[in-house]
Amino acid sequence: MAIKEPERIWWKPYTWDEKFWVAVALLWMLTTFTFMPVYHFIGKQNPPFETYRVRNPEQFTALVDAMVEKYKVGEEEGIPVVHPEPGSDVFLQASMWQWYPILQLEKGKTYRIHVYSLDIVHGMSILPINMNFMVLPDYDYVLTLTPTTSGEYHIVCNEYCGLGHHMMVGKLYVK
Amino acid sequence: MEFRTCSFTGLKIHKPAEDLIKWNVITAVLFLTLGGLMGLLIGITRWPSVHYLDPTYYYRYLTLHGFDALLVWIIFFEVALVHFTSAVLLNTRTVIPSAGWIAYSLMLIGAIFVNITTFAGKADVLFTSYVPLKASGVYYTGVIIFAVGALTAFGHFFANIIQAKRDGAYKHSLPLGSFGMAAASIIAVVTLAHGAVIMIPTLLWSIGLIKYLDPGTYRLIFWGLGHPSQQINVCAMVAAWYMVSAFVLGGKPVNEKLSRTAFVLYIFFINVASEHHLLVDPIFSNWHKIINTSYVMHLAVFASMVHAFAIPASMEVALREKGYTNGLFEWLKKAPWGNPAFSGTFLSIIGFGFLGGTTGVIAGTEQFNIIRHNTFFITGHFHGTVVVGTTLAFMAFSYLLMPYIFKRELIMPRLASVQPYLYFIGVSMVSIGMMAAGALGVPRRHWDITFSGAPFSFTFDPSVDMFLSIMGLGTLLAVFAGVIYVVVIIGSALFGRRVAP
Amino acid sequence: MADKYDDEEHRNKIEAPGTLALSLIFLVVFMVLWFLHFKWLVEVWWVE
Numbered sequence: 001m002a003i004k005e006p007e008r009i010w011w012k013p014y015t016w017d018e019k020f021w022v023a024v025a026l027l028w029m030l031t032t033f034t035f036m037p038v039y040h041f042i043g044k045q046n047p048p049f050e051t052y053r054v055r056n057p058e059q060f061t062a063l064v065d066a067m068v069e070k071y072k073v074g075e076e077e078g079i080p081v082v083h084p085e086p087g088s089d090v091f092l093q094a095s096m097w098q099w100y101p102i103l104q105l106e107k108g109k110t111y112r113i114h115v116y117s118l119d120i121v122h123g124m125s126i127l128p129i130n131m132n133f134m135v136l137p138d139y140d141y142v143l144t145l146t147p148t149t150s151g152e153y154h155i156v157c158n159e160y161c162g163l164g165h166h167m168m169v170g171k172l173y174v175k
Numbered sequence: 176m177e178f179r180t181c182s183f184t185g186l187k188i189h190k191p192a193e194d195l196i197k198w199n200v201i202t203a204v205l206f207l208t209l210g211g212l213m214g215l216l217i218g219i220t221r222w223p224s225v226h227y228l229d230p231t232y233y234y235r236y237l238t239l240h241g242f243d244a245l246l247v248w249i250i251f252f253e254v255a256l257v258h259f260t261s262a263v264l265l266n267t268r269t270v271i272p273s274a275g276w277i278a279y280s281l282m283l284i285g286a287i288f289v290n291i292t293t294f295a296g297k298a299d300v301l302f303t304s305y306v307p308l309k310a311s312g313v314y315y316t317g318v319i320i321f322a323v324g325a326l327t328a329f330g331h332f333f334a335n336i337i338q339a340k341r342d343g344a345y346k347h348s349l350p351l352g353s354f355g356m357a358a359a360s361i362i363a364v365v366t367l368a369h370g371a372v373i374m375i376p377t378l379l380w381s382i383g384l385i386k387y388l389d390p391g392t393y394r395l396i397f398w399g400l401g402h403p404s405q406q407i408n409v410c411a412m413v414a415a416w417y418m419v420s421a422f423v424l425g426g427k428p429v430n431e432k433l434s435r436t437a438f439v440l441y442i443f444f445i446n447v448a449s450e451h452h453l454l455v456d457p458i459f460s461n462w463h464k465i466i467n468t469s470y471v472m473h474l475a476v477f478a479s480m481v482h483a484f485a486i487p488a489s490m491e492v493a494l495r496e497k498g499y500t501n502g503l504f505e506w507l508k509k510a511p512w513g514n515p516a517f518s519g520t521f522l523s524i525i526g527f528g529f530l531g532g533t534t535g536v537i538a539g540t541e542q543f544n545i546i547r548h549n550t551f552f553i554t555g556h557f558h559g560t561v562v563v564g565t566t567l568a569f570m571a572f573s574y575l576l577m578p579y580i581f582k583r584e585l586i587m588p589r590l591a592s593v594q595p596y597l598y599f600i601g602v603s604m605v606s607i608g609m610m611a612a613g614a615l616g617v618p619r620r621h622w623d624i625t626f627s628g629a630p631f632s633f634t635f636d637p638s639v640d641m642f643l644s645i646m647g648l649g650t651l652l653a654v655f656a657g658v659i660y661v662v663v664i665i666g667s668a669l670f671g672r673r674v675a676p
Numbered sequence: 677m678a679d680k681y682d683d684e685e686h687r688n689k690i691e692a693p694g695t696l697a698l699s700l701i702f703l704v705v706f707m708v709l710w711f712l713h714f715k716w717l718v719e720v721w722w723v724e
C-alpha cells in the first residue's frame with residue numbers, strides 16, 4: 001500500500017496485464033524514439049542549419065545594408081523589399097520591434113538565410129506555414145531553406161520582447 | 176504530548192509536522208488564489224471579443240501568473256507533502272522543526288520580493304527572464320531567496336527519513352508515497368543547484384557587476400532548472416495519486432517493484448531532457464538534439480505510462496475486491512465519484528495523460544517542434560500537465576488533509592464534490608482551445624493577434640476566434656471552480672466543524 | 677495475504693482488465709495525434 005511500508009513479498013511476479021502494458025508502452029516509446037534519427041535521413045525534415053558567433057553586431061548590420069543596397073526593388077511601410085540572387089546568402093535582422101528587410105525569394109531555390117537579433121531574444125514565426133525558430137543576439141543562425149510554396153508570408157515575433165512585442169510583424173514573399 | 180493519533184488513518188502525527196503542513200498548505204492556496212486571479216485577467220485578455228487588459232498589465236500579470244502559479248503554489252504544496260511523507264506517513268517526527276520554519280520564511284520572503292517588484296513594474300520580463308531582457312536586482316534576489324528556502328525544505332526530507340530509519344520507523348524501504356517524494360526531493364536538489372548557477376550571475380549582471388551573459392547559455396541553464404522542476408511536480412503528483420488511491424480505496428499497486436522502478440527512471444532520465452526547450456535554438460546541432468531528446472526523454476515518458484496504468488489498476492483491484500466485478504467497468508461506475516479526493520485524482524490522471532502527456536511527447540519531438548515551438552499549443556500542453564495534472568491532484572489531496580491534518584470537516588461538502596469536475600472541464604477547455612489555436616500558428620505570450628499598431632497585419636484562420644473563445648469560456652469556468660476550491664479549503668481550515676481527535 | 681502471490685496462476689492473471697482497456701484507448705489516441713503531425717509537417721520548406 002502506498003502509505004505503508006511494503007510487505008516483504010512485494011517482489012512478486014508481474015501479472016499478465018502488467019507485462020502486456022509494459023511491453024506495449026515500451027514498444028511505442030522505442031518507436032517514437034527511433035523515429036527521430038531514422039526520420040533525419042528518410043524524411044529530411046530537420047531544418048538544415050549552421051551557427052556562428054557574432055562578436056560585433058556592426059559587421060552583421062553592414063552585411064544587411066550591403067544586401068539591401070544591392071538588391072532593393074521597392075519599399076513597404078518604410079521597410080525595403082529586396083530580391084536577392086537565387087541561391088545566395090540572405091540576411092534577416094530582428095530588433096525591437098522590426099524584421100528587416102522584407103525578403104523576396106524564389107520558389108524552389110535554396111537560400112542560406114542568416115537570422116540574427118540586434119538586441120534581445122526574439123522568435124521568428126513564419127505564418128501561415130507555421131515554422132518557428134528562436135532568434136538570439138550574438139548568434140548568426142543560418143537556416144538553409146527552400147521555399148516550396150509561393151505566396152505572401154508574414155513573420156510574427158513569438159518570443160516576448162518588450163512592450164511592442166505584438167507589433168513586431170514582418171513580411172516575406174515567395175514568387 | 177507531541178504526538179496524536181489520527182482517528183481516520185491511525186497515523187501518529189507529530190505536532191510540529193502538523194503545523195508545518197498547515198502553514199505550507201494555506202500559503203500555497205493563497206498564492207494559487209493570486210495566480211488564478213492573474214490567470215483570469217490574462218485569460219480574458221487573450222479572448223478576442225473581450226481583450227481586457229492593456230499591454231503593460233497583460234505582460235506584468237503574465238509574469239506574475241507564471242511565477243505564483245507555477246512556482247509558489249506548487250512548491251509550497253510540495254513542501255507540505257515533504258513533511259507529510261517523511262514524518263506523518265512514517266508515524267515519526269519532523270526533525271529540527273526550526274529548519275522547516277526557516278525554509279518556510281525564506282520562501283515566503285522571496286515570493287513577496289518577486290511579487291512586489293513585479294507589481295511595481297520593475298520586472299516585466301516574464302518568469303523566464305531571458306537575458307538580455309533585464310529586471311530589477313530585487314527580482315532576482317527574490318527568486319534566489321525563494322530557491323534557497325525550497326532547497327532547505329527539500330533537504331529536510333532526507334534529514335527526516337534518516338532520523339526515521341534510526342528510530343526504526345521503517346525497516347527496509349519507504350512506503351511508496353514517501354518513495355515518490357524521495358525521488359522528487361532528489362530531483363529538486365539537482366534542479367535548484369542549476370537555479371543557483373544561473374540566477375546568481377544574472378543578479379550580478381543586473382546590478383552591473385558582470386558585463387556580459389551569453390543569451391544561449393542562459394537559456395540552456397535556465398531550462399536545466401525549468402524542465403526538471405516540472406519533474407519534481409510529476410513525482411509529487413504521482414506520489415499524491417498513489418496515496419489517494421490507498422487512503423480512499425485501500426488500493427495498493429499491483430506490483431510495487433514496477434512503480435518504484437518507474438520513479439527511478441524519472442530520476443535518471445529526465446534532467447537531460449531539458450533541451451527539448453531548445454530544439455529550434457541555434458546553439459546545438461541537429462544530432463545533439465536528436466540524441467538528447469529522443470533517447471532520454473522517451474524513457475521518462477515510459478515511466479509515466481507505467482504509473483498511469485499502475486494507479487488506476489490499484490483502484491480497480493481494490494474496488495473489485497469490494498465485489499464490483501461485473502464486466503470491464505462496474506468498478507468504475509461504483510467508484511466514489513462524490514468524494515472530491517477520489518474524483519479529483521481520477522480526473523487528474525485522465526487529463527494529465529490525454530491532454531498533457533501526448534501533446535508533450537509530440538512537441539518534444541525534434542521534427543515536430545518546428546511547427547509547435549512558442550505557439551499557444553505549448554501553453555495548452557502545459558496547462559494539461561501542470562494544471563489539470565498537478566494542480567488538480569494537489570487540490571484532491573488537500574481535501575484529505577482537511578480531516579487528517581487540520582482536523583476539520585469540509586464546509587459545503589456538496590460544492591466541494593462538484594469542484595473537481597468543474598475545474599477539470601474548465602481547464603480542459605482552456606487547454607484544448609489554446610492547443611487548437613496554437614496549431615494554427617497563434618503565438619503564446621502575445622497581447623494582440625490582430626497586430627494593432629504594427630506595420631503589417633496577419634490574419635489568422637477564422638476558426639482561431641472560436642478556439643480562443645472556448646479558452647475564454649473555459650477560463651471563466653476554471654476560475655469559478657478555483658474560487659470554490661479556495662473558499663472550501665480556507666473556510667474549512669478556519670471554520671470547519673472540528674472532528675473528534 | 678502473503679500466500680496469494682506464491683501460486684503460479686498469479687502470473688497469468690489479468691487483475692485490472694478495465695484499466696488495461698482504458699490504457700489501450702489512451703495509446704490509440706496518442707498514436708493518432710502523433711501521426712497527424714506528420715501530415716502537418718510535410719508542408720515545411722525543406723522537404724522536396
Ligand code: HEM
Pocket residue numbers: 210211214215217218219221237238240241244245249301302303554558561562566602605618619620621649650653654657
Ligand atoms: C484558472 C486557471 C488558469 C487559467 C485560466 C490560466 C490561463 C493562462 C493564460 C491565458 C496564459 C497566458 C498564455 C499566453 O498569453 O501566452 C497562461 C500562462 C501560463 N500559465 Fe496559466 N492559467 C490557469 C492556471 C494555471 C496554473 C494553476 C498554473 C501552474 C500551476 C499555470 C501556469 C502557467 C504558466 C507557467 C504560464 C506561462 C507563462 C509564460 O508564458 O510566461 N496556469 N495561463
Ligand SMILES: [Cu+2]
Pocket residue numbers: 095096097121122123157158159160161165168
Ligand atoms: Cu521580438
Ligand SMILES: [Cu+2]
Pocket residue numbers: 122123157158159160161162165166168
Ligand atoms: Cu517579441
